[in-house]
Amino acid sequence: MLIQAPTGSGKSLLARAIAGCANTREETDDSDTPVDAFYTTPQVSQLDDVEEDDLLEDFNIVRGKNNYNCILPGHTDVPVGEAKCVRESGYDCASKQNCPYYVDRAAAVDGRIAAMTLAYFMQTASSELFDERDVVVIDEAHGLVKWAEMYGTISLSPRTVPMWDDLSVPDIDTVQEAVNVCSSLHSRTTRRLNALSDKHELTGAETAEREQIYRLRGNISWLIDDYEPNADEQEWVVDQADNGAITIKPLNPQRYLKHTIWDRGEKFALLSATILNKDAFCRQMGIDPADAAFVQVPHTFPVENRPLYDVTCGEMTKEAKPETLPEIGRTIAQVMKRHRNSKGIIHCHSYEIQRKLVKCVNDLGFGERVRKHTSDNRDQAFTDWKQSTGTDVFFSVKMEEALDLEGDLARWQVLCKAPYLNAGDSRVNARLEDGQWNWYFRRALQTLIQACGRIIRTPDDEGATYIADSSILDVFEKSKHEMPPWFEEQVDRCSEADLPEIEAGAASLD
Template identity: 60%
Template sequence: MDPSRIIDSFPAPSFRGAQERALRDIRDAFADGNDVVLVRAPTGSGKSLLARAIAGSAATVDETSPAQATDAYYTTPQVSQLDDVAEDDLLSDLKIIRGKSNYNCIIRGEEDTPVDRAPCARKRGFDCSVRHRCPYFSDRAIASNRQIAAMTLAYFMQTAGSDVFRKRDVVVVDEAHGLAEWAEMYATIDLKPRTVPVWDDIGVPDVAAAGDPVERASRFAETLVGVCKREKDELLTKSELTPEEAARRDRLQELIGELQWFVEDYRDPQSPTTWVVDQHDGEGSPIAIKPLDPAKYLKHTVWDRGNKFALLSATILNKAAFCRSVGLDPSTVALVDVEHTFPVENRPLYDVTQGKMTYEHRDETLPKIARLVVRLMAKHPDEKGLIHCHSYAIQAELRRRLAEMGLGNRVRGHDRDDRNAELETWKATDRPEVFLSVKMEEALDLNGDLCRWQVLCKAPYLNTNDSRVARRLEDGQWAWYRRAALRTVIQACGRVVRAPDDHGDTYVADSSLLQLFDKTRTDMPDWFAAQVDRMTKPDLPEFDPVAAGGRGSNAGNATGGTANLGGSTSRAAGASGADSGSRRDSTRGSRSAGSRASGSGGTSSGGSDSRETGGSDGSADDGGRSNHPLSDVWGE
């Protein structure tokens, strides 16, 4: 790596905001001998451009011996972030490679078949005559030889040890704040009918009832490996597989690798990994085997893949804590803070707290928040809004109550299966609809008139029913618990203000958020602390569903433009902007609600949430993956 090349490698014709100063600080941090530089860059700082400049400092083939690592990787956990890179002309020299399932076969008659189910994956000894033109293998070959190869973090981790994507000189990880959580989630082994092809052929023990559940789980894992191997070997005797059989074979091989890695790591007395096991319904029920702080896993999948690393995010809140969580030595890590260039008055926080939204208080507080939303809709009669509901149970109850108040015509939501479709429909409309979202605090670009106001319904504490969370809290890691919630809040606050001349209001409805701000003051970036310091109580209209756009108003009939319901908005009009990409979600789960609010249906505020403590919320039925901040890369 030659840090002196960083500034000259910046791809834009000119700098804006604090970019030049940031690159100088990053250059100096690497020049001082640091192996890893954390770049805390807020919304609007152009992290992708900074990432490209850093990647441009990697050693080249002409400068090194054949045995030395050259070139760079750019990786991000967000599929939508990679899509943005693909569409940015300034980043055209980054060659993107995706997982096989994202490409279709080009053989005649197989055009609708993903490459991972194509004849080359189904037929033994298949010699593909068009492999040189295969979109996947072509992209892979180009990326493996390009100076900067770009991929999702999932693909990057999966290719650890690959002869194609070997160690490189520089690795740049964008949106790196969730690296530890993603590694834990990616290394989690979920054993249930959908993930274990031989589920009906095995007897699942009650590991939770054992004296040592992890030891019992390891013995079961060894047994399961044997069953999986026999089934896989039987499939391999066939000369040709159906697409379904190919998928079964691949999943068996993947599961064998996961289980063997768990057993090997668990039985290694030198391993730093602590394992926990979840099984809620006893014998015959699903089992989740989860690692805590998987530094060993990250070493193999990330830290062994490069010489120098740049990790970029707006919400790396505490250097020492972050380094501990990902297995880094803080003495070899530098932190560079990038100045926020958005005026603080354009991104105000408002205190509209209605009470606590913990499980014990939710039935009392949620109806108040529903009435608050009506008042906010009246304050913003011709502006689109976003409600961060935190869970599908909260979303369903809010929708039911707003529909009963006659506001179903101005409210839109989503379920687990149609997240993207409903989000894109809402973004495309000119009507002042309010979108009730679940787990959209990150990777959502709502520039300009796409959204002018948002509500934080609940402090986003992690679910204490998760064994990893519970174990850490037993160990007294409350600072970690609060930082995780603060990180999500800061990410959410960045959704509606995307440029220096943009503006958007954020309303804090859960009083637990005020306590969170008090307890995490020292972990806040200065620019967010400034927002908190300026937080005030706004003047809101009286409760009036008609003024909010309910039945009897013009809002429900607005077409071809924004409805004008009278009244004034909370801020002067700002510059509008086009969307630059939204988050994709590839998780699957049970349907929770329809796409539009109606006067019937819905669940109670706590109906689908598991019992919680400490202010956390549990609503996932898929091992937590659908609620994970990096969940959009599953299936990659």
């Protein structure tokens, strides 16, 4: 069942109600019949919300090993993934029954509703830890395809291959050449794993190396097994970076959902605010549309509380950007002046755009309210801004999803660039060459709807969204037929904003 449910529609309770409908062992005669439920979500923050929700206290949450620390004296700062029980073969820990990770894991295995992130859920597909269950509820399910893409993508780089410096990586032009590199890596890693398994105890570095090798082999095994040299249509695309790093991506990553997701349950409920198109969604997920029902839940937040404003300054294409960006910088300064008493967020799309917009806004004399983040401190900088009182404005990059900015946390936001997928990516390029433009616009619309929902979290919340890139209006036009009715209503009411004048000043990019 696909359930398109916007923020505030009681999605969590719906998830709980559906999970509660799973067969119980008492109700079934056959011990092979799957019982109980999984709840999973791609978003860590969503699982945090579940943990804090008193109404969901019977969810048995388990997280990845490195979210827990060992409890042995002298080792309490060691993550479970690097603890003695992981490093030392045959080590039988006397404290295991009190160890927080194993306690949570056992509760999830035995509990009626086991809750975990999608990453953990997919990782446990190959283990025998969790049996198949009757019901699987996937929250924020629009993220599934991205996960399948990530899961199916093989990255060979210094970060993922422990013996990278010893490899002489050739220039790669074809998928076959990339498969050859993977086959050779498979043999090398077999030898290295044998050497590691001969050791009684591993160092921390060796434990990390072993984990890295397991992950790498899991990924390259898919490719080696799956690749068909003489197939008419190639299922993979390959890119190589200047440093030799190789990225191999499947064109149809939904195949990876079968083993990791669809084989794990009897019935599925997929919840999201942005399913948009039942047939296309099913196709992307590897589901037969005839097997799925599509339910749309209306929005309960008044449309007048979530206005969209057209403050477009031009296009943000590579050619137009130098002219458009200073205009957007000036517009942001005007919006900041209009909302001089409230916090807001600027969705910059990339660090390059963030840097240039911050420079413009500083030049125009509005720098005092500016906060930003780097790729290294994004979580901390965001938390600091969120907790700040006052009227600071956060210049964010790729934070269109999973933020909960209720009430005064943010009363307004600016969308600076249409969130198109990167057409330079070989997989995106291959799909566009195949004419899949509806998919391309749908993915952008999905992100835009998610972004528009960040600052309106309750029925009496209010927040204004300003659209600065005219390409966003193109996305609306081209994908209007796929909008949920409540978002279409919002777009239909989109109006121009009466922004205050600011003193003429030069806003420069560099």
